[in-house]
Amino acid sequence: MAYTKRFDGRKGFDELRPISAKAGIIPRAHGSAMFQIGKTIAYAAVYGPRELHPKFMQNPKTGILRCNYNMMPFSGSGERVRPGPSRRSKEISMVTENALRPVLDLKEFPNAVIDVFIELPQTDAGSRCAGICAASIALADAGVPMKDLVCAVAVGKVDDKIVVDLNYDEEAYEKGPVADVPMAYIPSADKISLLQMDGEISKKDLIKALETGKKRLMDIYEVQRNALKEKYKPIELDNNNQG
């Protein structure tokens, strides 16, 4: 029993699905971004620093980061998802916060909050990673002091192959063991800020998967950086618009 060909036709087992990103897509937000990987699309909007309510959550020493991950009711691969927070979305919100917090410097915002909202209109596995990628771009777009962007992808093992960027079919693979390992990475520090695992995997394979993931993540990092640079690229003044 072996996993010989990827369900969606990708040639390499470490190949990413097509990725694209755009910054500044929600004008009312202080920062925003869209990140798409394969069929998974994540929007992120950042509001802040802004006043934090309820007051008991305020920290006089530093600003706090508050993430909210949510799937739109029609974004699941099957039935409608009941709107509202679920245990799963609350947990994802929390690990997203932990993934992003290390790169942020919020000491100059005592008692304030940086709110990050992640919404997905369409998913095909890897949604929490796509959310983190979008949120990173949005935070940078919002001008929040950041040491680096955070990039994330799900790595793991499908049957006998170490894979990068599992899609829904691979996650749901039934003919053999599957390991789904979402990871988030901070390139400048060479450190991992999100790590979870569903399934079964040996330690040796896990380390291999993470190392492979790190390499592929640099492609995502590049796309994130370009999304920001694109937004601030000089506007080409056309001849009609001279003035």
Next chain:
Amino acid sequence: MNDEQIKHLYNSLGKGIRYDGRKLTDFRKVVTETDISKSAEGSARVKIGETEVIAGVKLIVDKPYPDTPEEGTLMVGAELLPLSSPEFESGPPGNQSIELARVVDRGVRESKMIDVKKLCIEKGEKVWMVAIDICTINDAGNLLDASALAAVLALQNTTFPEYDGTEIDYKKHTKKKLPIMKVPVTTTVFKLGDYFVVDPSTDEEKEADARLTVAFTKDGEICAMQKGGDTPLSIAEIEKMIDLSMEKCKELRKFVD
């Protein structure tokens, strides 16, 4: 805005100019796109100026209501996502989002847009339920009209998933579309002092005294209506607002045909 600033706004409106240079009866640029969420059975994105909403349709097989055993059911939900405005908070739906959902619902349901009898699979046992969910992406004013248009476009775009009698295979879609009979188009008219405007910006919407949402079918019949705001309207004013709404609905109809 404080009182003096509202006066300043009325002065500008009196000259026929809004703060963004539009005439009182001008819509901002409308851009529509369908099939924007592959996981939905039908979906659409509508942008009016910078306001953006997405609507997605999910079809489920369920038991019909006991008093209508041969009819499919319809449900409209709306979420004013905190993503889309600094004024929206996370949490259970507030009055504003409930009103938005119900106004759109009224427009779709009462216009008899969908032939719910054709959604019956097994009388008294199984019918198709159509769940429309509206999610706001950016609130720059006039979420109502954008949502109503997005819902209608999403429904027009919806196809049935494969159903073998017991289980739905959401991954496989048929080419069969929803049985649509009429297509309602909605425009909300806002009253600002003595002036009537359509498609307000965020600031204008905040200062509006009242609003009237009207949905029309193609033959000019009113199929849904909702008054909002706490300032009462005279019949003459209501008539004026309906006329203005009908004129705008005629223009918007090109997006649904």
Next chain:
Amino acid sequence: MGEIKVTEKQIVVPGEVLAVGMEFLPSYKTYRSGEDIRAEGVGIVRIEGKVLKLVPLSGRYMPKRNDVIIAQVVDVLMSGWRLDTNSAYQAVLPLKDASSRYIEKGADLTRFYALGDYVSCVVTNVTSQKLVDVSMRGPGMRKLVGGRIIEVNTNKVPRIIGKQGSMISMIKELTGCRIVVGQNGLVWIEGEPENEVIAVEAIKKAEAEAHFEGLTDRIKAFLEKRMKEGGVPFVKREEEKEEYGHQGYGEREHSGEYHEHHERRFERSDRPREYHDRPRRHFDRPHYSRPRE
């Protein structure tokens, strides 16, 4: 020997390596990581010898001492007012700093500034906990009556004001609108409706194209074209020299409700900050910042 990896005016993103080598120094919005100097946000590179810093392109306003801002009254307190500053931190306008005129204890504070009023004021103090004090005693500080408020990117304000106020003065002159620009990104505009629309377009254009060459000429050409197409005639206003909120000079507007006992005139001149030729009052504090570049 290290190396600078970027060029002046290049746009960089968080984490981007600007220079490698211990002889380089981090500064505004840059930080050291091992041997590297990296960017701490999205910004434009400025190299000053061995120091690397960024001009940020986004980021919300953070109240700073001596900034002149536009704020809105959100609460009337026992001895002052609380103001929304379009930032994460509200400000307090104490009674004693509300006006150069003496306000007696127990007076009805809403006679001066009521809920919803917009005022121009200067930030006098910001504590480490970001408690902000403002004052309206100073040239040009006043209640902004009527007109309308738009919001611009606080990082673009210096460009919208221009060197010595040149950009904003040009917009005011060509549209005949009164304009006050706050460092916090709020801009107050008042004029004929058609001209206001054009002034807003010009300000938004300056905001969008803030970092590119030849901005002043482009805005000027834009204004001339638009005013010809859709502007309406206006009465030229002579006296309002200072309304863009960063200078300490200019004539103060007399708001209808209360007026001064003496007429105060502050001539624009090259004199140092102290006004020598009028009696100094004990509550004068004429120390305001130089125009920001």
